[in-house]
Amino acid sequence: MRFLYVHIPFCVEKCNYCDFVSDSASLEQREAYLQSLIKEAALHQGDKSEEGLLTIYFGGGTPSLLSAAHLELLLDAFQKYFGFAKRMEITLEANPETVSLRYLRNVRSLDINRLSLGGQAFQDHHLKAMGRIHKSEDITTAVETAREAGFDNINVDLMYGLPRQTMAEWQESLERTSRLPITHISTYGLKLSPSTLWGKWLEEGKLTLPEDDLNADMQLYAMEYLEKAGFPRYEIANFAKGSYACRHNTAYWLRKDYLGLGLNASSLLYGNLRTKNEKDIDRYRSKVAGREYPWAEKEVLTEEQIREEELFLPLRLIWGLDTAAFAEKYGIEYFTQKKGQMVKLFDAGLLTVEEGQLKLTDKGVLLNNEVLAALI
Numbered sequence: 001m002r003f004l005y006v007h008i009p010f011c012v013e014k015c016n017y018c019d020f021v022s023d024s025a026s027l028e029q030r031e032a033y034l035q036s037l038i039k040e041a042a043l044h045q046g047d048k049s050e051e052g053l054l055t056i057y058f059g060g061g062t063p064s065l066l067s068a069a070h071l072e073l074l075l076d077a078f079q080k081y082f083g084f085a086k087r088m089e090i091t092l093e094a095n096p097e098t099v100s101l102r103y104l105r106n107v108r109s110l111d112i113n114r115l116s117l118g119g120q121a122f123q124d125h126h127l128k129a130m131g132r133i134h135k136s137e138d139i140t141t142a143v144e145t146a147r148e149a150g151f152d153n154i155n156v157d158l159m160y161g162l163p164r165q166t167m168a169e170w171q172e173s174l175e176r177t178s179r180l181p182i183t184h185i186s187t188y189g190l191k192l193s194p195s196t197l198w199g200k201w202l203e204e205g206k207l208t209l210p211e212d213d214l215n216a217d218m219q220l221y222a223m224e225y226l227e228k229a230g231f232p233r234y235e236i237a238n239f240a241k242g243s244y245a246c247r248h249n250t251a252y253w254l255r256k257d258y259l260g261l262g263l264n265a266s267s268l269l270y271g272n273l274r275t276k277n278e279k280d281i282d283r284y285r286s287k288v289a290g291r292e293y294p295w296a297e298k299e300v301l302t303e304e305q306i307r308e309e310e311l312f313l314p315l316r317l318i319w320g321l322d323t324a325a326f327a328e329k330y331g332i333e334y335f336t337q338k339k340g341q342m343v344k345l346f347d348a349g350l351l352t353v354e355e356g357q358l359k360l361t362d363k364g365v366l367l368n369n370e371v372l373a374a375l376i
C-alpha cells in the first residue's frame with residue numbers, strides 16, 4: 001500500500017450543501033482525534049510497502065485547520081509506520097480563508113508540496129449562499145500567498161450547477177481561476193443529499209437548480225475552455241498543466257491499493273477488500289482504542305467485481321483502458337460478452353478506441369454514468 005488518505009473532519013462552519021463528515025471541534029477534540037489517527041495507522045503497519053508511501057492526501061473537512069505542529073505529528077507517525085518514498089506528493093486541502101503566509105511556510109517546510117484550495121466560485125453572492133466563509137478575493141490571495149510560501153503545485157476546486165448560477169458566471173469563475181499561477185483545476189457539479197440544508201430546501205421547493213441541459217453545457221464549456229487555457233483534461237472532472245495530474249487521485253482510478261484513515265474514510269486493500277470507516281466519532285475512537293479496525297463496512301470483492309472495476313475506473317482517465325493488457329489478463333471473451341452494449345455505446349458516440357486504448361468521448365464524459373451502467 002503506497003497511497004494514504006487522511007480524513008480531517010473539522011470545519012469552521014457547515015456549508016449548506018455539504019454532506020461530508022465534518023464538524024467544528026475544540027482543540028482538545030482535535031488533538032484526541034489525531035491520537036486516534038496515529039493509533040489507526042499503527043494497526044496497518046503490516047500493510048506497508050518496502051518502497052514507502054508515494055502520496056499522502058489530507059482531505060476533509062478543512063485540514064488546514066490543523067496547526068503545522070499537528071501535521072508534523074501525523075507525518076512523523078506515518079513515516080515511522082509506512083516509510084516515505086524519495087519523491088512524494090503530499091497534498092493539504094485548505095479553505096482559502098484559513099491560510100496565512102506564516103502558516104503556509106511552516107506547512108511547506110514539512111515537505112507538504114501540494115495545496116488544494118476550495119475556491120468554488122468567483123461570485124461573492126454564490127459563496128455567501130453556499131455558506132462558505134471565504135470571499136472571491138480570498139481565493140486569489142490564498143494562491144499568491146501559497147506561491148510566496150514555496151508551493152508550486154496548487155489546485156483550485158470550482159463548482160457548477162449552483163442555484164441560479166448563470167453560464168456567464170461559470171465562465172467568469174473558469175477564466176479567473178485559469179489566470180491564477182496554479183497547476184490544477186477540479187470542477188464539481190453540485191449534487192445534493194437530502195441530509196443537507198440545501199437538500200431539504202430542494203425537497204420543500206425552496207431552491208431552484210439549473211436545468212440538466214445547462215449543467216451539461218457548463219461541463220462541456222469547462223472541458224473546451226480549460227484545454228485552450230492550458231489545462232487539458234486528464235480525468236472526467238480534473239484538469240492539469242504539464243505533469244501536474246494529481247498522483248494520489250490517479251491511483252484511485254488506476255485501482256491501486258490505498259489506505260484511508262479517519263472518520264468515514266474508505267480503503268482498498270490487498271486488491272480485493274473495500275472498507276469504509278465508522279462515521280460516528282465515538283464509535284470510531286472506541287474501536288481504534290480497542291485496537292480494532294474502525295470499519296463500519298467491509299466487502300470482499302468477487303473476481304467479477306474486480307474485473308468490472310478494472311474496466312470502468314481507467315475509463316475516467318483521458319488515457320483510457322489498455323484493451324490489449326485487459327484482454328491478456330481476462331481473455332478477449334470479456335469484450336465479446338459485452339459486444340452488444342459496446343456497439344451501442346460506439347454508435348451513440350460515447351466510446352471510442354484510439355491506438356488500442358478504449359476511451360470516453362466528450363459526450364461519453366457527460367454521460368459517464370450511463371456508460372458505466374451499460375458496461376457492468
Ligand code: SF4
Nearest residue numbers: 011014015018060061
Ligand atoms: S468547508 Fe468543505 S467539508 Fe467543510 S462544510 Fe464546507 S464543503 Fe463541507
